[in-house]
Amino acid sequence: MSNLPARILVVDDAPLLRGLLIQVLQKYGYEVAAAEDGQQAIDHFIKCRPDLILMDADMPILDGVAACARIRQLPEAKYLPIIIVTSYQEREWVDRAYAAGATDYVTKPVNWDVLRNRIHYILQAKHSEEALFDEKEKAQVTLASIGDGVITTDAQGQIEYLNPVATKLTGWFNEEAQGFSLSQVFALIDEINGQPLEFPLNECLAAGKTVEIVKDSALLHRDGVQKFAIESSAAPIRDRDNTIIGVVLVFHDVTENRKLTQKLAYQAKHDPLTRLYNIHAFNVQLESVLQNQQVAETEHALLFMDLDQFKIINDTCGHDAGDQLLKKVALVLEKEVNTHPTFSKATLARLGGDEFGLLLECCSLESALEVGKHLCERIQDFKFLWTNTQHEKGIFTIGISIGLVPVTSTTVASQKSLMAMADAACYAAKNAGRNRVHVYQESDAGTDIHWVSLINDNLERTNGFSLFHQAILPLYPTIGKPKVCYEILLRMNNLQGQLVSPGAFLSIAERYNLMSTIDHWVVYNTLKWLTNHPDYLEKLTLVTINISGYSLADNHFFDILVQNLQQFAVPPRKLCFEISETTMITNFARVLKFITTLKAQGYRFAIDNFGSSMSSFTYVQDLSVDFLKIDGTLIRNIAKNSISYALVKSINTIAHLMDVQTIAESVETQEMFDKLKEIQVDYVQGYYLDKPKLLGNVG
Structure with missing residues (x-):
């Protein structure tokens, strides 16, 4: 509110009264201007915009009531106070003055105290x-500017106001929506099935509490x-008496966010190539079925499927052909x-590579066998x-081997054990001639199940595995502090307390998707x-720590690895991850991403078992690796085979370049x-120099 004195326009054709009014009002502290008739009053208002007009009713040219009516028609005079000074007191005249827009009137002779108080109030x-208007205008500008939709209703739920965002989202303009019920303007539906939903307005009005919208609504x-x-x-x-006089509804468009959330949720559960469920989602569903199986006595069936002759097409025609084949096979399986x-219910998933899984819920063994046989027929017929x-064309036929495991109320097995049993049955189907269904028998698993069970048990118990280390020695002495370099090696304890070398169990771990779990164990316990x-x-x-190709193919491995690296305060420059040459070639994109991401944080990398082909240097050029570990088969022949010697020397020379x-x-x-000293490799490692030693039983 301004501290300047209010400006009053006095309008009177009588000089004496006009002068008296000016004198009195100035005495009261007002800034006063004067006009002699109604037309002058209009002209002065347009030019100077006074805060109040005090106008005589009876004047020549244009009387006060007529002038009041004309001034009131001006948009700028909508809220202007106009007081009529008159000697008339008849009801008809008073009504005419108010109808013309007068705010109030005072009678002649003027009572100065009454006039002073009336003007003041x-x-x-x-x-x-004006202050209220300013606040209202600010509120409306704010409501019009914010990114949320806003709707207000009265106590009966009838629309009173919509801001522009609400208009955009509902399609209703503010003026036309007023008086309609909220449900008519704010039409909620279920996002999934499109059925109408009722907004809990009555709960808000009756209970007097804030309510949230229903989830998954649109x-x-x-x-x-x-x-x-x-x-x-x-x-x-x-209101000020705490009485509910209406409701304010605030909402915002989350269409893009919800699409992104749904997309991420989809990607977390689906294989990006085939659009089928991935192995993680499949295992979750299988685990859920096993949990419910303890309560409900129903039959289910687990099918493990492996394509026959896929490797031939993949190797002959390339990975693009392999990917296209997998996508088409997925469509055939899904349709069948x-x-x-x-x-x-059926859950169909790509488990990895050319392996697929199918979980049939509430399905008998006979029905599952029938489904499996039809799948074999469809894949065999597929060209x-x-x-x-x-532009060379080729037509290929393939088959599919299926291992089937019935899941009944008598089944006592974990999710991992069931998958191992289904995998074993699938291998039995391959051994029996391929492109057939084989129902799991106890004899199928043989020693595989023993090893799978032993690996899983040892991962759970303390001292199930042991970490060893073997020195990696610099071939030439270094100046200053000696270098202390080791490779971490893994040994497993069997039930008799004897140590088992990796060669005895890693192939089983690879077949039964246990490698990423083992790699996590090694990394975690080494860091610890x-x-x-x-x-x-x-x-x-x-x-140095070995990371298998199976782990790099696991979408969740990298995230858990990063968590472990962040958990333990081991300087990145002291950690080197070994990746085999085969993994580098067959899964180059993932290897590149893995190395690039961690290399930026200071971790180091080595390509293990290097030397199968000189063309591998093409891959190394694109990878920022620190070491090449030359394959042991070349090293073992270096003293007696000139070709091996030449190959090692060439690898060493190119690596140094x-x-x-x-x-x-x-x-x-x-x-x-x-011989290695002659070639001048940088480091050496082996039993001649240092035998593996126990790092410590950890777990």
Whole structure:
């Protein structure tokens, strides 16, 4: 509110009264201007905009009532106080003055105290009205500017106001929506099935509490076509007596966010190539079935499917052809499964590579066998046509081997054990001639199940596995503090307490998808041991840990690895991850991403078992690796085979040109050691130099 004196226009054709009014009002502290008739009053208002007009009723040219009516027609005078000074007191005249827009009137002779108080309270009311108007205008500008939709209703739920965002989302303009019920304007529907939903307005009005909108709801536009995923809440509006006088509904468009959330949720459960469920989602569903199986005595069936002859097509025509084949096979399997009504629910997934899983719920063994046989027939009838970059065409036929495990109320097995049993049955189907269904028998698993069970048990118990380390020695002495470098090696304890080398169990772990779990165990416990032995960590130069190709193919492995690296305070420069040459070639994209991401944080990398082909250097050029570990088969022949010697020398020379250091593994004799000194590799490792030693039983 301004501190300047209010400006009053006095309008009177009588000089004496006009002068007296001016004198009195100035005495009261007002700034006063004068006019002699109604027309002058209009002209002065347009030019100067006074805060109040005090105008005589009876004047020549244009009387006060007529002038009042004309001034009131001006948009700027909508809230202008106009007081008529008159000697008339008849009811008809008073009604005419108010009808013309007079705010009030005073009679002649003028009572100065009455005039003073009347002007004071009218101006005070005007200032309050202006302040309210300003606040209302600010509120409306705010409501028009925010990104949320806002709707207000009265106590009966009838629309009073919509802001522009609400208009955009509902399709209703503010003026036309007023008086309609909220449900007519704010049309909620179920986002999934499109059925109408009722907003809990009555709960908000009756209970007087804030309510949230129903989950997975959408707002249907007035056109009946557009719909917006929204999040919303409604709160009661209360007056100064705490009486509920309406509701304010606030909502915003979350269509893009919800699409993104749904997309991420979909990607977390589905294989990106085939669009089928992935192995994680499949295992979750299988685990759920097993949990419910303990309560409900129903039959289910688990089918493990492996394509026959897929490797031939993949190797002959390339990975693009392999990917296209997998996508088409997925469509064939999905279509065939959907034609069979002999189960309540089917979960079809790509488990990895050319392996698929099918879980049939509430399905008998006989029905599952029938489904499996039809799948074999459909895949056998399927013809895969491929045209290469030279426009050469080829038609291929494949088969599918299926292992079937019935899941009944008597089944006592974990999810991992069931998958192992189904895998074993699938291998039995392959061994029996391929493209057939084989129902799991106890004899199928043989020693595999024993090893799978032993691996799983050892992963759960303390001291089930042991970590060993073997020195990696610099071939030439270094100046200053000696380098302390080791490779971490894994051993497993059998039930008799004897140590089992990796060669005995890693192939089983690979077949039954246990490699990423084992790699996690090795990384976690190595980091934990180093953190718990700070003196050893201080003098350590480098420790290398092997990461399998199966782990790199696991979408969840990297996230868990990063969590482990963040959990333990091991300097990145002291950790080196070994990746085999085969993994580098067959899964180059994932290897590149893995190395690039962690290399930026300071971790180091080695390509293990390097040397099968000189063309592998093409891949190494694109990878920022620190070491090449030359394959042991070349090293073991280096002293007696000139070709092996030449190959090792060439690898070492090219590696040094690429600023990559070399490590010769499997050094077992003095002769090998001497030859490596001639070639001038950087590091050596092997039983001749250092036998693996126990790092510590950890778990």
